[in-house]
Amino acid sequence: MFSFKSKAFHARSFQSLASSERSERAREFFTGLLPSTLQNLAPQRSYFMSGLRVRFAPSPTGYLHIGGARTALFNYLLARKEKGTFVLRIEDTDVARSTQESVDAILQAMEWLGLSYDEGPFYQSERFDLYRQKVQQLLDSGKAYRCYCSAEELEARREAALKEGGKPKYDRTCLRRTEAPEGSPYVVRFQVEDEEGVTAFDDRIKGTITFRNDELDDLIILRSDGTPTYNFVVVVDDAEMGINLVIRGDDHINNTPRQILMYKALGYPVPGFAHVPMILGADKTRLSKRHGATSVMVYREMGYLPEAMVNYLVRLGWSHGDEEIFSMSDLIDKFTLEAVGKSAGVFNPEKLLWLNAHYIKTGDPARLGKLLLEYLAAEGIDATRGPDPAAVVVTLRERARTMVEMAKGAAFYYVPEVTYEAEAAAKFLTEAQRPVLESVTARLEALETFDEEAISQAFGMVMEETGLKLGKVAPPVRVALTGSTVSPSVYEVIAVLGREQTLQRLRRAAAAIS
RNA sequence: GGUCCCUUCGUCUAGCGGUUAGGACACCGGCCUUUCACGUCGGCGACACGGGUUCGAGUCCCGUAGGGAUCACCA
Numbered sequence: 253m254f255s256f257k258s259k260a261f262h263a264r265s266f267q268s269l270a271s272s273e274r275s276e277r278a279r280e281f282f283t284g285l286l287p288s289t290l291q292n293l294a295p296q297r298s299y300f301m302s303g304l305r306v307r308f309a310p311s312p313t314g315y316l317h318i319g320g321a322r323t324a325l326f327n328y329l330l331a332r333k334e335k336g337t338f339v340l341r342i343e344d345t346d347v348a349r350s351t352q353e354s355v356d357a358i359l360q361a362m363e364w365l366g367l368s369y370d371e372g373p374f375y376q377s378e379r380f381d382l383y384r385q386k387v388q389q390l391l392d393s394g395k396a397y398r399c400y401c402s403a404e405e406l407e408a409r410r411e412a413a414l415k416e417g418g419k420p421k422y423d424r425t426c427l428r429r430t431e432a433p434e435g436s437p438y439v440v441r442f443q444v445e446d447e448e449g450v451t452a453f454d455d456r457i458k459g460t461i462t463f464r465n466d467e468l469d470d471l472i473i474l475r476s477d478g479t480p481t482y483n484f485v486v487v488v489d490d491a492e493m494g495i496n497l498v499i500r501g502d503d504h505i506n507n508t509p510r511q512i513l514m515y516k517a518l519g520y521p522v523p524g525f526a527h528v529p530m531i532l533g534a535d536k537t538r539l540s541k542r543h544g545a546t547s548v549m550v551y552r553e554m555g556y557l558p559e560a561m562v563n564y565l566v567r568l569g570w571s572h573g574d575e576e577i578f579s580m581s582d583l584i585d586k587f588t589l590e591a592v593g594k595s596a597g598v599f600n601p602e603k604l605l606w607l608n609a610h611y612i613k614t615g616d617p618a619r620l621g622k623l624l625l626e627y628l629a630a631e632g633i634d635a636t637r638g639p640d641p642a643a644v645v646v647t648l649r650e651r652a653r654t655m656v657e658m659a660k661g662a663a664f665y666y667v668p669e670v671t672y673e674a675e676a677a678a679k680f681l682t683e684a685q686r687p688v689l690e691s692v693t694a695r696l697e698a699l700e701t702f703d704e705e706a707i708s709q710a711f712g713m714v715m716e717e718t719g720l721k722l723g724k725v726a727p728p729v730r731v732a733l734t735g736s737t738v739s740p741s742v743y744e745v746i747a748v749l750g751r752e753q754t755l756q757r758l759r760r761a762a763a764a765i766s
Numbered sequence: 767g768g769u770c771c772c773u774u775c776g777u778c779u780a781g782c783g784g785u786u787a788g789g790a791c792a793c794c795g796g797c798c799u800u801u802c803a804c805g806u807c808g809g810c811g812a813c814a815c816g817g818g819u820u821c822g823a824g825u826c827c828c829g830u831a832g833g834g835a836u837c838a839c840c841a
Contacts, residue, residue, distance in 0.1 A: 309841090310841095311840080311841045313840085313841080343841060344841095345840095345841080346840060346841065349840075349841085399839095403838090403839060406838090406839085407838090410837095410838090414767080419767095419768060419769090419837085420768090420837065421768095421837085439839055455771095458770095458771065458772090461770070461771080462770095463769075463770075464769085467768080467769055467770090467837095469837080471838095472838085472839055474839085475839040476839060477839080479839085481838095481839070481840085481841090482840070482841045483841090486841085501835095502770095502771065502772090502834090502835070503834095503835055503836070504835095504836095504841095505770060505771065505835075505836080506769075506770060506771090506835070506836040506837070507836085507841095508770095509770095527771085529771085529772080529834090530834070530835070532833095532834075534776095534777085536833065536834075537833095537834080538834080538835080564778095567778065567779080567790090568778065569778085569779095570779095571778080571779055571780070573780065573789085574779085574780065574788075574789040574790075575789090575790095576778095576779095576789080576790050576791090593772095593778095593779080594771080594772060594773095595771090595772045595773065595833095595834090596771090596772070596833085596834060596835090597777085597778065597779095598776095598777055598778075599777095600777050600778065600791070600792085602777080602791055602792055603777075603778065603790075603791045603792080604791095605791090606790085606791055606792090607791090609804090613804075648803095649804095650803060650804040650805090651802060651803040651804070652803090661802095711800090721800085722800045723800055723801095724800090725800075726800035726801075727800070727801070729800090730800080730801065736801090736802095737801055737802080738801055738802045738803085739801070739802075740801095740802085740803090741800075741801090742800065742801090743800090
């Protein structure tokens, strides 16, 4: 079983936990599952978990986007499948660009998707003491050195090197420096040793990847303002938090060899790596705002269900034979890194929409009914009075692909007075149709039970009486009840609306003909 | 430009030396039908290219081309 090496981390982890109500809740949840004698072990980690420790480490500089969500999902799925531990860490070492709003947005999006974590969220901004200590360790052991070159100098040298066709690599001016300039600002660089050698790792998705060490730069690990940089803290934290498999976007492949060198220099075991391919836009470039919505929470606003998003995201780059539909528990059962593809995938909103329609069609009407209320409210419709939302969902679920579409389609049920579409009224609310409306009104009024079966029979009698086919009877009724020529089946609409509303709308329509 | 990664229908993918190269989304058409949908049946449509290895390559190897990522005191 894993044990924490660093006292500093031990103390700080509790500090972070205490700062987060969410992780308190997670802790209580797991604690409740344990025998009372073991409960005081629970805060650190649950005893029934396996050794796998993975993490999601977003940078809080914006909302949770599609790509990040998929990375988080893969981590989550593998942790749950292997009964491992899923750690959430907030990478906010760039204090200027990080915001609490972004942290909240990311947490909210993960909750919406159903991605729960076991430890964290840990904030790197609260762990600077640890990082400085580790920088000092490297300095003391001669594996890092101070560099006094200014950012402007470096930039100039980089450009010069590039212009001559050379590599924009740090020239190690300060490694050879014998006398440190008194009081000058400096950064700390990690020294890449063994320049003749290679650094290789066996990526769980991509296979073996090898880099020549002389391609690697002496990267900056501590800025002149004393704050550490990403490539360093990610190593320290992943090691200190006992992460043994790093699942992240493949834009990090190029960072991996120097991170491995730092693990070794700090005396840490090197974790496994799994680099998941990027998500591209339709033009095959990295997904960005100009490709449309990339924030997962914007999809919620657009009426998407979280299970559709999860299902779509996982199938983008992963497959299980010919299967397309996966619930979260299916995925926890079936997900493997071996079945993750190597190549980047194009984000296809059409397929997401199809999946969303599927989950609307098959979802629990009571749950969707509650959701519908929220989307109706967003449309400015008060649905506190009127038909049961669950019944409304049943009439609309086969013709709405998003909850927003459903809300628009459901509006007529709840408006106090239907607005007739001009063309619909002109065609179906005319003197010629008045007898039909009156006959339907009379038959429905006489009904003892008001269900679809009885309603259907009533229409049968109307057709007999008037000698008209349903194709002539239904349209004026539809317009009278919904204001539109497009709606669910009129029988369903009548049943859901109820006798009182139906008759009232029928009479109003007949009266409107004049 | 250097380095690294990738390459089966428009898109997501199945395939793990022998298949009429399968499925899904999208698109087109038929059927169903009280509107719109749903559903259902069918159609269109791919192994980037060139060399090898092999009795036999989408599958293995090497090139080429194309695409992507990365080269910061961002993460």
